[in-house]
Amino acid sequence: MLFPILIIAHLLGASVWVGGHVVLLATVLPLALRENSAARVIDFEEGYDRLGLAALAIQVITGLWLAKLTIGDWRPSLGPPPTAVYLVGVKLVLLTTIVVLAGRAYHRVLPRIAEQGLKPFAVHAWVVSVLSGLMLVVGGLIRVGWSV
Numbered sequence: 432m433l434f435p436i437l438i439i440a441h442l443l444g445a446s447v448w449v450g451g452h453v454v455l456l457a458t459v460l461p462l463a464l465r466e467n468s469a470a471r472v473i474d475f476e477e478g479y480d481r482l483g484l485a486a487l488a489i490q491v492i493t494g495l496w497l498a499k500l501t502i503g504d505w506r507p508s509l510g511p512p513p514t515a516v517y518l519v520g521v522k523l524v525l526l527t528t529i530v531v532l533a534g535r536a537y538h539r540v541l542p543r544i545a546e547q548g549l550k551p552f553a554v555h556a557w558v559v560s561v562l563s564g565l566m567l568v569v570g571g572l573i574r575v576g577w578s579v
């Protein structure tokens with residue numbers, strides 16, 4: 432019973448995190464750039480920041496738990512590790528990059544958006560969104576396997 436609950440929580444968290452970024456990229460950011468309006472981005476972030484952070488926290492907790500259940504023993508054994516181990520490693524590298532960039536966007540780029548303009552924030556938003564999309568793909572590959 433635990434495994435399906437973790438998968439559902441992981442998918443819900445992924446929907447909120449990735450969905451929020453799709454809304455940002457597809458509607459909020461283009462409008463803000465067209466109107467040169469930092470306020471549009473700030474308004475969106477004020478509404479989304481807690482939700483997004485909660486979703487990311489759920490991803491980390493459920494993701495590490497799922498990895499423990501999927502991979503089992505973390506200790507090195509003889510022979511090459513299963514593909515899932517590499518894919519979880521890729522997810523951890525992506526996660527670290529996402530956390531660093533999202534933290535930088537929130538703490539350094541967003542407070543200076545009025546002076547520096549929207550471009551630095553737009554670059555951060557795009558990179559974080561693409562990496563988050565990759566998280567979905569790699570997660571799916573862990574589930575269905577890598578064989579082509």
Ligand code: HEM
Pocket residue numbers: 438441442444445448449490491493494495497498499501519522523526563566567568569570571573574
């Ligand atoms: C933005 C963050 C993340 C997103 C969008 C994401 C998305 C996904 C998706 C869509 C799946 C497929 C679920 C399924 O099989 O139905 C998945 C699986 C998985 N994710 Fe994530 N994930 C994220 C973060 C993490 C983190 C931080 C970890 C920790 C290492 C992790 C570990 C896993 C594992 C182990 C699976 C495979 C579960 C299984 O089928 O056995 N994920 N992820």
